[in-house]
Amino acid sequence: MKKIVFLTVILFIMLSGCIDDFKILSEEFNSLKKSETLNVTINSETFETGDELTIAGILIGKSPEVNVKISKYGGSEDIISKNISISNSVFEFKIDTESLEAGEYSVKITTESGIYKILNFKVLNNENYLINSGYESQNENYYFKNYSWSYDNKKWHLEISIPKSAYEYYKNKPHNREDNYAQYALSDYDKSYLDSMIYNFEKASIENEYSKCDEALFISSFVQSLDYTTDSETTGFDEYPRYPLETLVDMGGDCEDKSVLTAALLNELDYDVVLIELSDHMAVGISCNEDIYGSYYEYNGKQYYYIETTDENWFIGEIPEKYLEDNAIIRPLIQIPRMIMNFSAERTAYSGNYVYYEVTCNLENLGPGTAKNPKINIAAVAVEEGENYIWKPDVSLDLENYEEGDSAVITTSLKIPRNILTKIRCTVYGDNFKSFEVSSEEFNT
Template identity: 40%
Template sequence: MGYTAKFLLMAFFSIVLFMVILSCVSIVLDSADSGIESNNQPAYSGVNYSQTNNSNLNETTVNRTEAVNVSLTNNSAVNASSQSAFSTTYHSQTYTWKYDGREWSYSISIPDDAYSYYQNKSHTRGDYNQYALSDYDRKILGQLVDSFREQGIQNNYTDDEVVLNIITFIQAMPYTSDSVTTGYDEYPRYPIETLADGGGDCEDSSILAAALLSEMGYGTVLLVFPGHMALGVAGSDNLTGSYYEYKGVRYYYVETTIPGPKIGQVPPGVQSSSAKIYPMVQVPQLTANVTSTFVNADSHYAYYEIYCNITNQGPGTAQNVSAYIYAEAPPFDSTKAWTPQHDIFIGNFSEDGTGYAKATLRVPRGEQARFACVIYGDNFPSKDYYFKSFYQS
């Protein structure tokens, strides 16, 4: 073979190798240049991604305080029915209670598909406020709130009196334990489930009350005690009774499981207990799984295509979601990663939204690695997800 032919052949293989290296970064959305190194030495760096501080408190522990002054007046009521056109079959319940010296009733029909949707959602979250904040039950809960408001207008009730009526409606619901109705020792219900099931325990009625009053525009929190849960309603300094202060606002204790207790009246069993406060702030929960596919290898590296498949379990929209994808290097303590690493901005994920980020990573021959994906954003806690560690021969 002549010198010219050898030169052309070497040039051809150099171009091919250059194109292979350029193809080593592939993502669903555009990302910054990853700076792939072309030397033959194993290269790693520190794990580093541009996460903002999103450690907003989802719970706070505070002590009870007693206020003495004027309390809300007791009057109001409602008599209405509600039905949403989601499906042709429904879970129907009629609730009755006494308020303002008369009896009231409310009939509601929950579409089967809405009920099944919430039954199939996760019930394992310990931050109970999140059960009250789903985006997809707003229409049904809004209709219920509107019915109370309409009856309030007809009876010349103030907004505070409408709130008291909603509280009385919930206090009159039948108390049912989780173990009897669901077979689980602990089963926090979404508001739609509580309405369709005809009642629940203290956590269920408190979650429902928080959802309804939040929909009405009132400041509410959940008050969690050892073995008990109640509602906290924002009130001014001129109210009487027990309250728990959170971020400068007084939240007055509301018992939701039995008829009769007034706002600020704490049962003896919880009077000496501190409360964990859960504010009505959506904190979406994102989950992901990491998969890898072998692409090719050369004498120095093996190349893999990595998918990070993401789901927003809610509640609410996850804002400015990003995925940081890398091949972790020993000792697998989130401090070292083989280069390149990819910080990929994806965007917003609505509740139940799904998506993925994709990148091509390389692992030095004869080295260990573990593929990792960190999901982070503005309004939810970041979390690391891994694909099993392996030895690259």
């Protein structure tokens, strides 16, 4: 029995010693924590490439600095290691995440006493590529263009291909619609090329949950990023309004060109837009159902908010100060086709009292849009009686609709009295374009 008691006592003493030692260590650990505490935060857990990462903290203790290490998540190699001084218990460290490739990272902050904290964050690649379907970089019959710009703290890249034949088509069209620049934005022939761009803008807007006004600003930011160039520098003309495909291939233009391109793109997405023509400037107006603040123009009972296109970082409703009091002409985006014509007349026969002429008219619709229900009247004017008198019979013809770019040759005959002073006059008119006439010089039959 004594042996048993003895063993029990020894065991009790040993256990008591262990407990005492544990208490001492615990007290030292607690006292250390009380004298040195570390609180750290980062301004976000997710960053787009190029965003600023801010690491800030408060250290209560005697350490004059902390060490900040950044490494790939799960990796052992430090990408960044820097000592940061502490001022009034506060420290802050900022880096540009442009120096970090996309991926997950760990931040470890250590004090001299060994207290540390680990935070994690991600860097996302904010390079967004919009590539048109059918894009081929090795085809000599196409222009291949690459654009880069920034919007919504992201970098965007757009790659497009435009047939050289389409560019030449617009290059060879008349550039004299200064009376209504809206017509440059409304061509039917370039819609297929613009629509492929629009598809990519619309898809990216949906993926990024942009509102309709955000989407409009997204598209405007692309055009704003194009170079501003004057017509005299790039074409040698004082005024040379570009069609949208010309501006895209030339990768820039002046205020009219960039406004026309912006209006064309937004119009294809069914935005209610107009061109705003100022004394020496042009911009775009947009009517949005969302709450927008800023400068606008009233037209047909709607408010059209100003969009500047010549330079980057202009928001909807922001207008350059010099144009705040300027009078504006609003140009709605309504297609008004322009028909052109030339004709020739050749004497084919004559009788005792009459001369017969074959008249050949070359008619073309320059656009934009389809010329609806065109008609033509061909007559010989009784000059000595006055401009309003013609020799009967004249010829009137109803023609088929002319789509943009369509042309046709119309041939007919006129019977004109002999030995009189006359001229041949051709008049074209229709439902949705301005009527016009072309006349020959006066001549004796």
